Amino acid sequence: MDLISLKYVIFVLAVLVLYYIFPKKYRWCVLLAGSMTYYVLVCKWYVLFIIFTISTTYGCARWIQSMLEHQNAVVKAHKGEWDRETRKKYKERGLHKRMAVLFLGLILNFGILGFLKYIPWASEIGLLLPLGISFYTFQSMGYLIDVYREIVEPEKNYFKLALFVSFFPQIIQGPIAIYDKLANQLYEGHSLSYERTRRALLLILWGVMKKLIIADRAVTVVNLVTDNPSAYHGTYVLLAALTYAVQLYADFSGGIDIVRGVGELFGITMPINFNRPYFSRSLTEYWHRWHMTLGDWCRNYIFYPLSISKASLNASKWLKPKFGDHISKVLPSCIASVITFLVIGVWHGANMKYVYFGLWNGVVIMIGELIAPIRAKIAGGFFKVTRLKENGVFATVVAVVWTWLMILVGYYFDIAKNAHDAWLMLVRSVTDLHLLDFNPYTIVKTLELSGLDAWDYLVLIVGSIMWFAISMYQERSGRELRKVVLTRKLPLRWAILLIGIFAVLLFGFYGPGVNPAEFVYMQF
Numbered sequence: 001m002d003l004i005s006l007k008y009v010i011f012v013l014a015v016l017v018l019y020y021i022f023p024k025k026y027r028w029c030v031l032l033a034g035s036m037t038y039y040v041l042v043c044k045w046y047v048l049f050i051i052f053t054i055s056t057t058y059g060c061a062r063w064i065q066s067m068l069e070h071q072n073a074v075v076k077a078h079k080g081e082w083d084r085e086t087r088k089k090y091k092e093r094g095l096h097k098r099m100a101v102l103f104l105g106l107i108l109n110f111g112i113l114g115f116l117k118y119i120p121w122a123s124e125i126g127l128l129l130p131l132g133i134s135f136y137t138f139q140s141m142g143y144l145i146d147v148y149r150e151i152v153e154p155e156k157n158y159f160k161l162a163l164f165v166s167f168f169p170q171i172i173q174g175p176i177a178i179y180d181k182l183a184n185q186l187y188e189g190h191s192l193s194y195e196r197t198r199r200a201l202l203l204i205l206w207g208v209m210k211k212l213i214i215a216d217r218a219v220t221v222v223n224l225v226t227d228n229p230s231a232y233h234g235t236y237v238l239l240a241a242l243t244y245a246v247q248l249y250a251d252f253s254g255g256i257d258i259v260r261g262v263g264e265l266f267g268i269t270m271p272i273n274f275n276r277p278y279f280s281r282s283l284t285e286y287w288h289r290w291h292m293t294l295g296d297w298c299r300n301y302i303f304y305p306l307s308i309s310k311a312s313l314n315a316s317k318w319l320k321p322k323f324g325d326h327i328s329k330v331l332p333s334c335i336a337s338v339i340t341f342l343v344i345g346v347w348h349g350a351n352m353k354y355v356y357f358g359l360w361n362g363v364v365i366m367i368g369e370l371i372a373p374i375r376a377k378i379a380g381g382f383f384k385v386t387r388l389k390e391n392g393v394f395a396t397v398v399a400v401v402w403t404w405l406m407i408l409v410g411y412y413f414d415i416a417k418n419a420h421d422a423w424l425m426l427v428r429s430v431t432d433l434h435l436l437d438f439n440p441y442t443i444v445k446t447l448e449l450s451g452l453d454a455w456d457y458l459v460l461i462v463g464s465i466m467w468f469a470i471s472m473y474q475e476r477s478g479r480e481l482r483k484v485v486l487t488r489k490l491p492l493r494w495a496i497l498l499i500g501i502f503a504v505l506l507f508g509f510y511g512p513g514v515n516p517a518e519f520v521y522m523q524f
Contacts, residue, residue, distance in 0.1 A: 001042050003172060003258050003519065004208055011038065012262055015168075019266060024189025031186060031266065032159055035168040039131070046130040049116075053109050054162045057140040060105035061147040061154035061161075064098045068150070102148045106141055113137045118350040132171040134347060138297055140165045143179040145301055152180050160187055169262040173255050173519055175273040175293040182270065190267025200264035202482040205500050207257030210250040211519075212508035214467065217460045218247030220450040226415045229425050234432030236446060237425045241408055244415045246464050249278070251520045252291070279475050281399035283365050283406050294347075298340050306336035330369045337369075338362035348414070353422050357413035364406055459507050 001007045015034035019027050039047045071094040075087055082090070116129050143164070146152045155161040164183050225232050225240035232240075256273045263270045277289035287295050306312060312332040320328035338359070345358020368375075383390050409426065416422035436442070444454050452460075470481060485496050 001038070003255055004211060011041075012265070016265055020192050022189075024191075027189035028160065028163055028187045031167065032163040035163060035166040035171070038168040039166060039171065043131050046128070049112065049130045049133065050136060050166055051162075052112070053137060053140050054158075054165050056105055056108050057144050057165065058155070058158050058161050060101050061144055062156075063101050064144075064148055065154045067094060067098050067101070098148060102144060105144050109137050109141055118346075120350075132173070135174045135176055136165050136171060138294070139176050142176070142297055142301060146179060155183070163187075167263075167268075169259045170270060173252070173259065174291075175256060175259070175271050176297050177271060177293070178296075182268070185268045193267070196264055196267065199482055199486065200261045202261075202485060202497070203257050203264065204261035205497075205504070206481065207254040207261065208504055208508075209463075209500060210254030210257070210467065212504055214460060214463045215247050215251035215254060216509035217452060217456055218243045218250065220452055221447055222247055222415060224447060224450040226417065226421075226425075229416070229421055229428070232446070233434050233437055234428035234430065235434050235437035236443075238429040238433065239443070241411055241415065241425070241429065244411055245278075245408060246460075248411070248414070248520060249274075250467070255519045276471050276475050278404060278407075279400060279471070280403050281396065282368065282403055283361060284368070286403060286407060287361070287365075294344065298344060302343055303336050303340040306339060307333045312336060326373055327370065330372075334366035334369050337365055341365075352419040353413045353416055356419055356422065357410055360410050360413065456509075463507070 001011065011034075015030065018034070019030045022030050036047065039050060071091065075082070075090065078087075113133055116133065143152070143161075147154045155164070160183070163186050164177075164179060167182075167186060170177065222240050222244045225236050229237055229240075253274045260270045260272075271293050273292050275289040275292065277286050280286035280289055312335075315332045315335075316328045319331060323331075339362075341358040341362030342355065343358070344361075345354040345356070348354045348357065379390070382388075383395070388394050412426050412429075413419070413422045416425055437446070440454070440457070444452075444457060473479075474481060485493060488496070
């Protein structure tokens, strides 16, 4: 039941009707029933895995809370008897016990994820990867860590927590939500709103356009070249990498737009996952704009704990007299950053190419931070001599293009079948370029096995240019596309809406003889 399918549309409409028929206080029950029904329809008995995660998360969170309440009660009862040191030691013992329960929950759930995703013989005995396991595991474990940190109160109602973990629109590919930002929206009954509905439908339409018109055309070119990269000149390998940058962004952001739009039909606002990342001026900024909820999760639960850990602070003290203030402050955080990116890389799959993907991003960011003072001096001298503005058009274009090249190198490790192919493709993209290959007729003829004709390439190119122009407008104005559309006069609004619908019907890559491409992050 793919996000773009008649079955999914019918399912969403059925749940919507039931949701708004039921009294407000029971509407969360409809969402839970719909979410579990969806999971059973798609995954059959694999629903047991998500039930296990729900149950262990609920049990560990309640256990941690009961231990904390017992500790506080004991401390209060001995308020007049215990001195400060005694209270401190007792609380430390309690903290260690709660930490043991937290680790139990983390090991159980990340253990299952690791076994199914990274142990080869899991598939050999017939165990496939359950739908959305990475997303719901990260989301539920983030909640458990927040309970341990006393940031949120544990949910007492098992079924409400089950809804938070299994909410069906986001189960497919995220976004990864934070408990205190999503849970209350799920539990309160929302009223039907015409204004919100039309905003949601516009977002869904925009997502469908990106997926069917752009991503599903682009993916055929990428797959053709990457399946046998040695059969093509470096020109086509580079072209495949460039096309992948468009395909991945259109596919993933398009899917998230559909997910967020479906959520808004129920009155639920899910977090933004993309903020025009290809306009970033640095790789660090890119990772703040790309897959934002995964980045936030990794920063909150991996990077920050590592960077402020006792080992990191001790390393900083040791480095200061030997290497100075800058290195002593930056290097420990950079190491934490590299570890975080290694986790992000491994999260993408059990293959060495993903380790290189994580290392590439982490090491590039680390080098950038370490040489930041030198880079600032060189840049300052350059702008002083040339009298150009540091935040002017020239500087922005150079920074964006350089960042985009760093991103593109990382993508080679994503599209290649393995690490060896990734290195081979990178080298060939530089050493085997043929300018004569950059000819529309030659490209269409060489890549004819992709099934695309000249018309398809024209649609792909025009669609990508229009998307870039819209993104540029949003980047400069700071305005959301659908807000701009909905503030236009009625005839123009309807014209834009009809153009979007007809664009999907006329140019969407679907229909008889077409094998729709699965969403990139469908099996994460």
